[in-house]
Amino acid sequence: MQRSVSSLSLSPSVKVKLVNAGFQFTADLLHVKPLQLSKETSLSQLEALEVLQAVRGETGGGASSSLTALELLQKEEELRSIVTFSSQLDAALGGGLPVGKTTEICGAPGVGKTQLCLQLAVDVQVPQCFGGVGGQVVYIDTEGSFLLQRVVDIATAAVQHCSLLVEDDEQQVAMATFTVETILSNTFLVRCHDYVELLAELHLLPDFLSNHPKVRLLVIDSVAFPFRQHFDDLSQRTRLLNGLAQQLISMATSHKIAVLMTNQMTTRLRGGQSQQVPALGESWGHAATIRLLLHWAGPQRLANVFKSPNHMGATVRYQITSEGFRDVDQSEQPPSKRARKHTVQMAAAREPSET
Amino acid sequence: MDQLELNPRIIAAVSRAHLKSAREVLCVSGSDLQRVTGLSSSDVQQLLIAAATSCRRHHPIAALVLHRKFDAGLRLSVGCPVLNQLLRGGLLVGGVTELSGESGAGKTQLALQLCLSVQYPTQYGGLHSGAVYICTEDSFPIKRLQQLITDQSLLRSDVPPSLISSLQFSDRIYIEHVADLDSLQVCLSRRVPLLLTRGLVRLLVVDSLAALFRSEFQAADWLERSKQLLTFSSTLHHLSSRFTTPVLCINQVTDFLSSSDDSLGPLSSSVSPALGLLWANQVMVRLMMRRLQVTVAQGDQSSVLRRLEVVFAPHLARSGRDAAVWREGVRGVMREVEMSQWRGSEEGGGGGPHFCLTNKETNGCK
Numbered sequence: 001m002q003r004s005v006s007s008l009s010l011s012p013s014v015k016v017k018l019v020n021a022g023f024q025f026t027a028d029l030l031h032v033k034p035l036q037l038s039k040e041t042s043l044s045q046l047e048a049l050e051v052l053q054a055v056r057g058e059t060g061g062g063a064s065s066s067l068t069a070l071e072l073l074q075k076e077e078e079l080r081s082i083v084t085f086s087s088q089l090d091a092a093l094g095g096g097l098p099v100g101k102t103t104e105i106c107g108a109p110g111v112g113k114t115q116l117c118l119q120l121a122v123d124v125q126v127p128q129c130f131g132g133v134g135g136q137v138v139y140i141d142t143e144g145s146f147l148l149q150r151v152v153d154i155a156t157a158a159v160q161h162c163s164l165l166v167e168d169d170e171q172q173v174a175m176a177t178f179t180v181e182t183i184l185s186n187t188f189l190v191r192c193h194d195y196v197e198l199l200a201e202l203h204l205l206p207d208f209l210s211n212h213p214k215v216r217l218l219v220i221d222s223v224a225f226p227f228r229q230h231f232d233d234l235s236q237r238t239r240l241l242n243g244l245a246q247q248l249i250s251m252a253t254s255h256k257i258a259v260l261m262t263n264q265m266t267t268r269l270r271g272g273q274s275q276q277v278p279a280l281g282e283s284w285g286h287a288a289t290i291r292l293l294l295h296w297a298g299p300q301r302l303a304n305v306f307k308s309p310n311h312m313g314a315t316v317r318y319q320i321t322s323e324g325f326r327d328v329d330q331s332e333q334p335p336s337k338r339a340r341k342h343t344v345q346m347a348a349a350r351e352p353s354e355t
Numbered sequence: 356m357d358q359l360e361l362n363p364r365i366i367a368a369v370s371r372a373h374l375k376s377a378r379e380v381l382c383v384s385g386s387d388l389q390r391v392t393g394l395s396s397s398d399v400q401q402l403l404i405a406a407a408t409s410c411r412r413h414h415p416i417a418a419l420v421l422h423r424k425f426d427a428g429l430r431l432s433v434g435c436p437v438l439n440q441l442l443r444g445g446l447l448v449g450g451v452t453e454l455s456g457e458s459g460a461g462k463t464q465l466a467l468q469l470c471l472s473v474q475y476p477t478q479y480g481g482l483h484s485g486a487v488y489i490c491t492e493d494s495f496p497i498k499r500l501q502q503l504i505t506d507q508s509l510l511r512s513d514v515p516p517s518l519i520s521s522l523q524f525s526d527r528i529y530i531e532h533v534a535d536l537d538s539l540q541v542c543l544s545r546r547v548p549l550l551l552t553r554g555l556v557r558l559l560v561v562d563s564l565a566a567l568f569r570s571e572f573q574a575a576d577w578l579e580r581s582k583q584l585l586t587f588s589s590t591l592h593h594l595s596s597r598f599t600t601p602v603l604c605i606n607q608v609t610d611f612l613s614s615s616d617d618s619l620g621p622l623s624s625s626v627s628p629a630l631g632l633l634w635a636n637q638v639m640v641r642l643m644m645r646r647l648q649v650t651v652a653q654g655d656q657s658s659v660l661r662r663l664e665v666v667f668a669p670h671l672a673r674s675g676r677d678a679a680v681w682r683e684g685v686r687g688v689m690r691e692v693e694m695s696q697w698r699g700s701e702e703g704g705g706g707g708p709h710f711c712l713t714n715k716e717t718n719g720c721k
Contacts, residue, residue: 025397109635110667138415144450144596145639148422149443150670184422188415193596199381200407207404208415228636230585239384264636276632322672 005029008054017041018051029055076100080133082124082217082258084116085161086327092305092314093290099133099216102248102259102287106278107294112301112320113262114145116294117219119325120260122151122158124217125183127174130162135216135257136186138205142198142225146189155183157323188212195226199240202247209255218251222262224279238283245287261288300328359405368392369402377406431558431601432480433465434472434510437687438663441676445480446601450639451591455606455628460644461661461680462605466560467500468684469603470528471507473558479514482601484557485527487547489539492566495530506683529556536567536583543590551598559594563605565629581633588637604638606630641666644678651679651688660688 003026005018021041023029029037029052038048067075081096090096097103097120105113121139126132139146159179166172188208192198198220209215223244231237252259266279278285278293285291291307304315317328359366359377372391374380380402383391389399421427430444439445446452446469454462470488475481488495504524508516529550533539550556568584595602608626628634628641635641642665649660664675677688 022395024395027397028395108632109638110641114669139418143639145669146418147447147670148418148427151418152422181419184419185417187418189418189421190415191412193412193593196378196381196410197412200410203381203403203407204411225636228585229589230582236382236384239387240382243384265632267632 003027008051010051010054014043014047014051017043026055079256082120082133083126083131084119084123084325085158085323086316086318086325088316088327089303089318089325092303092311092316093292093308094311097217097258097260098290099258100252100256101289102245102252102261103290103292104261104263104278104288105292105294106263106265108265108276108296111294111296112318112325113294114143114221115150115320116325117221117260117262118146118151118154120217121187121219122154122183122324124258125178125186126158126162127171127178129170129174130165133216134214136188136212136214137217137219138188138190138208138215140190140192140198140201140218140220142192142220142222144191145221146191148184151184151187152180153322154324155180159183161323186214188215192226194229195240198223198226199244202244202251206251206255209251209257213255215255216257218248218257218259220248220259220261222264224262224264228264228279234281238281241280241284241287245284248287359402359409361401361405362398365392365394365398365402368394368398377409380406381410429477429482429599430480431469431482432472432475434468434480434684435678435686436513437676437689438678438685439480441663441665441671441674441687443671446603447640448482448599448601449595451588451595451602451604451637452640452642453604453606453628453638454642454644455608456644457608457626457646460646461678461685462644463496463562464499464680464685465644465663466562466603466605467496467503468510469558470500470560471503471524472511473601474522474524474527475511475514475518479511479518482557485529485550485555486558486560487529487531487550487556488560488562489531489533489542489547490562491533491539492563494532500525500528502682503684510683510686527555533567536587539567539587540590543587543594547594551594551600557598557600559591559600559602561591561602561604563607564634565607568630584630584633585637588634592637606634608643640668640671647677653679653681656681661685663687 005023005026005028006015008015008026018029018041023032023041032052034045034048034052037043037051038045041048043051079099081090081093081098083090083096105116107113117139121137124133124135124137126134128134159175162171162178163175166175190201192201205218227237227241248259248261251257263284264279265276267274268277278291285307288307289309290305293304293306295302295304301318301320302315303318304313305311306313319326319328369380369392374383374391380388385399385403388394388402389396392399392402394402428444429448430439430442431446431448432439433442433445454465456462466488470486472480473482473484473486476483503510507524508514508519511519531542531546533542547556547559551559568580591602591604594600607629609629610626628643642663644661644663647660647662650657651660652658658679658681661678661680662675663678665671665673667673676693677690678685679688
């Protein structure tokens with residue numbers, strides 16, 4: 001997308017002055033004011049204004065075309081959330097994991113963060129006629145905890161669950177494309193061994209996402225692990241993390257994917273008492289739109305939505321079974337009823353946009 | 356830096372900014388990079404993409420491709436089918452496995468057994484290579500190792516006796532005694548990588564951790580201790596992933612203060628692994644061993660029963676198996692309910708007789 005300045009319809013002397021001042025591509029001119037441009041290139045103010053108008057005209061209004069709030073709302077509703085197999089968690093998140101936003105899962109080791117990530121990596125692939133999103137997933141593994149043995153367990157259980165729900169021909173046909181093999185082939189795995197590899201991968205991801213428009217979920221498990229190695233300069237770490245957060249947010253919105261990251265817990269001393277808080281520092285707390293805290297309460301596992309712009313903090317119980325991440329009182333509701341609620345909800349939401 | 360496919364002008368600007376490699380470029384945040392090199396934003400974009408491409412090891416691969424590789428589910432057998440079933444095959448070959456427990460629980464016994472089990476060919480659950488055993492406290496139990504070697508054929512009835520007698524077990528176990536952190540770091544950065552590079556070993560055991568990290572630091576030095584612990588764990592992870600080698604760390608336990616809020620899990624015992632949350636975050640598989648109040652007998656031997664439990668692992672359920680320590684090694688003992696579940700599934704393997712926990716006499720239950 002690099003459009004060079006020499007291709008614009010301007011007089012050659014103007015073009016030469018632009019190039020000499022270092023403005024090679026139209027992208028460089030997008031955020032420059034006329035006064036600044038004329039100072040740097042020694043063009044007259046009028047010429048500078050003409051240049052900028054030519055640039056804006058060519059790029060069709062530049063990057064910022066304004067939307068009304070109603071348009072934004074409609075766009076948001078078109079993006080389905082990623083439904084998990086835990087209806088309580090979906091309810092707490094307001095329908096499922098939101099697409100176009102960044103979500104963070106924090107928790108102590110062993111509480112189930114990786115399990116939830118693996119579950120969502122399978123759930124994003126559930127076909128649309130079952131209420132799912134039918135997308136692919138990019139899974140960035142920094143710890144080595146993406147184990148195929150476990151992924152196959154979760155995928156097999158998901159396929160089985162859906163095959164029990166088949167009610168019509170469309171769903172029957174869809175089941176042919178939803179098997180353990182297709183689930184594994186739609187999961188793109190990257191293994192990063194340190195933070196530089198992670199940063200490199202994130203720089204190259206937008207290109208990958210443009211070539212794979214069906215990706216609807218990006219999982220980073222975990223962000224904390226490579227960044228909690230010893231950093232001599234903590235402010236550098238903060239800057240790198242801020243840049244990373246910006247990149248993730250922009251990828252989420254421009255490519256319409258859900259970004260899911262896991263974080264570790266660390267101990268902080270506050271007023272003489274020690275408590276567990278999410279790692280990576282205070283400023284990292286602003287990186288994710290939604291934050292989920294998984295923790296133990298005795299023998300129970302609890303998930304607490306403690307940061308969300310839409311919903312009040314809710315706490316739900318969950319369990320990790322051989323099939324994956326599930327509600328605790330799974331057995332009470334027959335599966336077919338629950339799924340039909342989902343498909344009906346989704347079908348109803350779909351209709352207004354299908355004009 | 357010169358190998359990147361970039362306009363020479365950009366490369367010149369980068370070297371003027373004293374950035375010597377693609378990795379250094381990536382470590383500078385976007386806006387800092389623009390300021391430091393004086394390049395335009397689109398140039399900086401090109402620079403970052405080129406640097407990232409050279410630092411990236413491989414493109415995103417579909418998981419199906421990995422699934423079909425021959426060593427996808429590679430595991431290191433523990434030497435007993437009951438315990439292997441608990442671990443769904445054995446130790447993971449990537450990542451750090453921790454085994455903690457009170458003294459006398461049997462951790463060193465299991466570690467010695469693994470040092471022998473790694474030497475078998477892969478068809479018998481080994482990795483066809485030796486082991487490095489780093490001792491930090493007591494001296495290495497060489498007599499016990501000899502005893503285990505002598506009785507290997509009794510433990511591993513799944514392996515042909517001719518193969519067992521042909522293996523020179525003690526030749527392929529490299530023992531390092533390390534008294535403090537500095538010598539541990541030297542050992543891990545020089546001696547161990549050399550053995551790994553030459554393919555002589557494919558198992559690293561550290562027995563035990565807490566001894567080194569606890570004694571050396573007072574409470575006030577926790578910052579220094581954290582730094583050392585992170586450096587140590589980072590070294591272990593790099594070795595493990597670079598050489599696809601299982602790493603087993605033996606850890607001690609501390610008393611679990613039930614009044615504190617930060618629990619590391621629903622531990623049914625009153626003790627928890629030492630070194631706290633910082634270390635727990637670095638561990639992929641956490642196992643615990645404890646002594647029970649029961650004794651079992653086999654022939655003329657008797658043993659206090661232990662319990663090996665999975666505290667957390669990405670691929671294992673929280674579960675446990677009883678085990679006994681005999682002359683020939685550590686052997687799992689199935690309880691009645693576990694036995695019926697196991698018979699129902701298809702994962703019964705070979706291996707010696709299994710003993711039911713009904714009374715003190717032996718029962719040939721299988």
